[in-house]
């Protein structure tokens with residue numbers, strides 16, 4: 001499916017997505033207005049079909065999360081764990097690329113916490129069915145891998 005074929009949400013559906021995280025971006029937690037909100041596909045439109053197969057629809061309320069423009073852009077068509085890794089790696093990227101950031105760390109103006117990124121929706125315990133599909137898929141892949149290794 002191409003981007004143009006994505007479902008157009010009704011006002012009621014947009015509102016329901018918006019309320020999933022109480023007016024915040026599901027990822028960074030920034031407050032957003034319903035007009036600013038971008039409806040993110042938790043399992044991406046580009047790669048999520050294999051995971052959703054037999055479980056539900058990618059382009060449905062089961063798979064939508066509210067996102068700010070920046071998070072939607074950064075997450076793009078990637079998997080949630082790729083997005084987590086890219087956000088978690090920001091400190092390393094800054095240390096590599098920014099003299100200003102290295103100076104700020106050296107002088108103690110910035111204290112890196114370097115924790116594995118937890119997303120806002122995880123902090124508040126918001127869930128949608130697609131998260132379970134993804135969890136089941138990963139468990140299946142994990143089991144299949146270890147079955148191969150054991151054989």
Ligand SMILES: [Zn+2]
Pocket residue numbers: 025026027028029030067068069070071072
């Ligand atoms: Zn965000």
